[in-house]
Each structure stands twice: as C-alpha cells, then as structure tokens.
Amino acid sequence: MTNNSKITRLLTELESRRTRHLYRRTHIADSPQQPHMTIDGKPMLVFCSNDYLGLANHPDLISAFRQAANEYGVGSGAAHLVSGHSRPHQQLEEALAAFTGRERALLFSTGYMANLGIVNALLTNRNDLVYADRLNHASLVDAGLLSGAKMVRYPHNDMVSLGKRLRAQEADTALILTDGVFSMDGDVAPVKKLALLAREHDAWLMVDDAHGIGTLGETGAGLLEAEGLSQDDVPILMGTLGKALGTAGAFVAGSNDLIEYLIQTARTWIYTTAQPPAIAAATLASLKLVQSENWRREHLQALIKQFRTGATQLGLPLMPSATPIQPILIGSSEQAMHLSRKLEESGILVTAIRPPTVPPNTARLRVTFSAAHTAExxxxxLTALEKHY
Ligand SMILES: Cc1ncc(COP(=O)(O)O)c(C=O)c1O
Known part of the structure; x- marks a missing residue:
C-alpha cells in the first residue's frame, strides 16, 4: 500500500464518522474540575464530569498532593516491583483494603489497565470462560477479548440467561464480569444474585465499581457495601480513583492470595511505572473526606431527585437510574449531537454519548451530577432542556 492510499483509507473512515454524526473531539478546559468551568474559552456549567463528590479540586487533596510532591518529588521513577513503590502507595493500599472490607488491595495506574491486568492474569487459555454483561464498560470487554478465553456475553442484568449460559458449558476457570454501576446507563448490577450464581457454578465474580465507589454505601465503599456483600461473596472488587475520589488510578481489592497472585502475574501492574506518590497521598486525603462527609452523598441524592422530578414533568426520556449518572435517551446520534450543541450554546456542557460506546440507536445525553452542584x-x-428538547 502506498503512503497516499494508506492516508486515504484513514480519511475515508474519518469522513464516514462525520457523516454518521460519530466524530469526536476534545474540549480544552482552563479551570479545575468543578461545576462552573472555562471550556474552550467560555464559561460553562458542566454536567458530564465523573467528579461525583466534588473532590477533584478540594483544598485537602491539593495540600496533601503538594506536601507529598515536596517529600517524594513528582515521578515515581519505576514500577512497583522495582523502586517505584513508595510509602504513600503502601498506606493507600492498606487504607483501600480497610475501606472496602477486604484483606488486601493493589494499586493500578488506571482502571483500564486494572481490568486488563486482572482478567488476563486469571484467564489463561481457550478452556477458560468469561461471562460478561452486554453493557459492560469497554475496558472489561477488551480485557475479556485480550485474554484469549471464550467470551460469553449475556443480556444486560439478565440472571436467567446468565444461569443458562453457566450451565451450558464446563470451563477450567469461569469468570463473571460486570460493572457495578453501569457507566453509560447509571443502573446497578444485581450483585446479590450474581454472587449466588457465581457460588453455585464455582465461578470467579469480579465487580468493576468505578462509579459506585464514593457514591454508594453508607461510608461510600460502593455498591457492595450498599448490598452488604463480603469478600466471600464477591472475591474481586475493582474500583477507580479518578471519579468520585477525585484523583487518578485504580485498585483491586480481595484476598491476600488473590493479590499475591496478581503481583506475580498481572502484566499491566508489573510492566508499568507506578502512579506518582503524590497522587496516592492526595487519594488518602480524599478517602478521609469520602468516609467522613456523608453530606456529599446526601446532597447528590437530593440533586438527583430534583432532576428526575423536573425531567419527568418535562416528559424527558429518563432511564431507570438512582445514581449520579442520569442519561436522557435520545436514540439518533444526530439528534443527540444537536441537543448537546444547543445546550452548549446556552453555556451548559453535557456530552452526547454515541455508538460504539453505547449500542446502535441508543445515543444519549449522559447527564452526571456532582455534590458540588447546587439546586440552582x-x-x-432543566430550563435549558425545556427550551431545546
Ligand atoms: C466502569 C468503568 N471501568 C473502568 C474505567 C476505566 O477507568 P480509568 O479511567 O481509571 O482508566 C471506566 C472509566 O473510565 C469505567 O467507567
């Protein structure tokens, strides 16, 4: 292929994405994560961040970050198994284990890498089976595909179908994979039933609670805390730090044996530079606020209620969600883009989520709330939606 024809192929794909209203672009922020931001040079009221508790720009986190940067510098310099595992990393792993009620936790640099690393460490051959909810996050889908195990996808939250699929085949190792709070829908997985099925079929159960950590449960420990599920019920809990905790990175929590095994085998943990120690120190500060400032979750719930009541009165197509992710289902990508653009013109940023992130014909505005939003x-x-929907 000549250079020209290679580039032509790329340009054809880009043009096709444009005509199908699937083209994506970045916005440039000139302010911290918070409801009122400066985006692309304009003031914007933002309803699409995952900073659910409003901690990303909290003074306690900034001060912990600064102090650790003074003490440890900026870069971690190496992987955890080399010289990159610092005291704040160790303290954070211990704090995360205590927070989630698990024996031990292991830090990863991102949630995407955590999912790839955990799943690929546990599943090693074609006789292994991974059962994945159809609406799982892309990183879980990719983790299953990369593992080389046979991938069985079950209809969203359909436990009868999952049960049938589990009965249909024998596996060397079986792993059930699910989002806790579904990232683009906001509803939650039936984790109690999943735990029973996993036990019945001797399968591993892994819950990615990226959007539940911080927002659900009495102390913010997520969906499994809210549902009272222990390490025995859900042996693999993955959570991210870049959303409600306001920093960056991810962790897996589980038994000591599981974590030791991952330390020896999870390639995305072994072969990568540890996150900066100052991030771990800021996350420790954040964990304290998550656990002690219950008002953030209470305020979030009040905002969600206010929005759902108002949106229902306006006849907006909401989805069945009680979490800070409150999508408005539009259907066509073109219409979702149109509404998103109109809101942007009114100074409100809500991104349109389109295929392939969501299934065909289910484009939506993914509205998210933060404890830093006000009733105003x-x-x-709501006023802008009334005008433009
Ligand atoms: C459910 C879920 N899992 C994993 C991730 C990836 O986490 P990270 O952004 O830390 O890579 C995300 C989103 O980013 C997510 O929504």
Whole structure:
C-alpha cells in the first residue's frame, strides 16, 4: 500500500464518522474540575464530569498532593516491583483494603489497565470462560477479548440467561464480569444474585465499581457495601480513583492470595511505572473526606431527585437510574449531537454519548451530577432542556 492510499483509507473512515454524526473531539478546559468551568474559552456549567463528590479540586487533596510532591518529588521513577513503590502507595493500599472490607488491595495506574491486568492474569487459555454483561464498560470487554478465553456475553442484568449460559458449558476457570454501576446507563448490577450464581457454578465474580465507589454505601465503599456483600461473596472488587475520589488510578481489592497472585502475574501492574506518590497521598486525603462527609452523598441524592422530578414533568426520556449518572435517551446520534450543541450554546456542557460506546440507536445525553452542584445549577439545566428538547 502506498503512503497516499494508506492516508486515504484513514480519511475515508474519518469522513464516514462525520457523516454518521460519530466524530469526536476534545474540549480544552482552563479551570479545575468543578461545576462552573472555562471550556474552550467560555464559561460553562458542566454536567458530564465523573467528579461525583466534588473532590477533584478540594483544598485537602491539593495540600496533601503538594506536601507529598515536596517529600517524594513528582515521578515515581519505576514500577512497583522495582523502586517505584513508595510509602504513600503502601498506606493507600492498606487504607483501600480497610475501606472496602477486604484483606488486601493493589494499586493500578488506571482502571483500564486494572481490568486488563486482572482478567488476563486469571484467564489463561481457550478452556477458560468469561461471562460478561452486554453493557459492560469497554475496558472489561477488551480485557475479556485480550485474554484469549471464550467470551460469553449475556443480556444486560439478565440472571436467567446468565444461569443458562453457566450451565451450558464446563470451563477450567469461569469468570463473571460486570460493572457495578453501569457507566453509560447509571443502573446497578444485581450483585446479590450474581454472587449466588457465581457460588453455585464455582465461578470467579469480579465487580468493576468505578462509579459506585464514593457514591454508594453508607461510608461510600460502593455498591457492595450498599448490598452488604463480603469478600466471600464477591472475591474481586475493582474500583477507580479518578471519579468520585477525585484523583487518578485504580485498585483491586480481595484476598491476600488473590493479590499475591496478581503481583506475580498481572502484566499491566508489573510492566508499568507506578502512579506518582503524590497522587496516592492526595487519594488518602480524599478517602478521609469520602468516609467522613456523608453530606456529599446526601446532597447528590437530593440533586438527583430534583432532576428526575423536573425531567419527568418535562416528559424527558429518563432511564431507570438512582445514581449520579442520569442519561436522557435520545436514540439518533444526530439528534443527540444537536441537543448537546444547543445546550452548549446556552453555556451548559453535557456530552452526547454515541455508538460504539453505547449500542446502535441508543445515543444519549449522559447527564452526571456532582455534590458540588447546587439546586440552582439543576434548575438551569432543566430550563435549558425545556427550551431545546
Ligand atoms: C466502569 C468503568 N471501568 C473502568 C474505567 C476505566 O477507568 P480509568 O479511567 O481509571 O482508566 C471506566 C472509566 O473510565 C469505567 O467507567
């Protein structure tokens, strides 16, 4: 293939994405993560961040970050098994284990890498089976595909179908994979039933609670805390730090044996530079606020209620979600883009989520709330939606 024809192929794909209203672009922020931001040079009221508790720009996190940067510098310099595992990393792993009620936790640099690393460490051949909810996050899908295990996808939250699929085949190792809170829908997985099925079929159960950690449960320990599920019920809990905890990175929590095994085998943990120690120190500060400032979750719930009541009165197609992810289902990518653009013109940023992130014909505005939003912010969103929907 000549250079020209290679580039032509790329340009054809880009053009096709444009005509199908699937083209994506970045926005440039000139302010911290918070409801009122400067984006692309304009003031914007933002309803699409995952900073659910409003901690990304909290003074306690900034001060912990600064102090650790003074003490440890900026870069971690190496992988955890080399010289990159610092005291703040160790303290954070211990704090995360205590927070989630698990024996031990292991830090990863991102949630995407955590999912790839955990799944690929556990599944090693074609006689292994991975059972994945159809609406799982892309990183779980990719983790299953990369593992080389046979991938069985079951209809969203359909436990009868999952049960049938589990009965249909024998596996060397079986792993059930699910989002805790579904990232683009906001509903939650039936984790109690999943735990029973996993036990019945001697399968591993892994819950990716990226959006539940911080937002659900009495102390913010997520969906499994809210549902009272222990390490025995759900042996693999994965959570991210870049959303409600306001920093960056991820962790897996489980038994000491599981974590030791991952330390020896999870390639995305072994062969990568540890996250900066100052991030771990900031996350420790964040964990304290998550656990002690219950008002953040209470305020979030009040905002969600206010939005759902107002949106229902306006006849907006909401989805069945009780979490800070409150999508408005539009269907066509073109219409979702149109509405997103109109809101942007009114100074409100809500991104349109389109295929392949969501299934065909289910494009949506993924509205998210933060404890830093006010009732007036929500009112402004509702007024703009009334005008433009
Ligand atoms: C459910 C879920 N899992 C994993 C990830 C990836 O986490 P990270 O952004 O830390 O890579 C995300 C989103 O980013 C997510 O929504």
């Amino acid at each position: 912010d929500v009112e402004r969103l």
